[in-house]
Amino acid sequence: MFADNKKLYLNAGFKSVNNECTWLKIDDENQTTYGIGHEIINELMIKEVGNLKWENGKIDLLGYLY
Secondary structure, three states, X not given: OEOOOHHXXXXXXXXXXXXXXXXXXXXXOOOEEEEEEEEEOOOEEEOOOOOOOOOOOOXXXXXXXX
16 A cells, blocks of 8 residues: 555554565656666555564565556
């Protein structure tokens, strides 16, 4: 989950994480790709389910950010 306003998600049990993300950089307006982006996304939030714990590491997001 990517959130500009984290308060709503924090109240719903999500937490902020600082994983490095890679994604395909796309300009929708010009239908152009600019290669692969690499960045720690401050808006990334997760909610753990069951006994699975979130692990730090790289997240590979191919295509558009959702």
